[in-house]
Amino acid sequence: MARWICMVCRYVYDEADGDFEQNVEPGTPFAEISDDFVCPACGVGKSQFVRLSED
16 A cells, blocks of 8 residues: 655655545555545645555
8 A cells, every 4th residue: 555645735645544534445455535625724626646655
């Protein structure tokens, strides 16, 4: 599972955890998240995230 970081506010999306607030199930790869996903901390889109690491 990989982790993705928002380059604007440094929020980290962890594929293992998902995003409960946006109905993204744990284990969901970032590539499979809807294109309308926004950073829950600052509101920018998916294009502002970069891969941080892979466990």
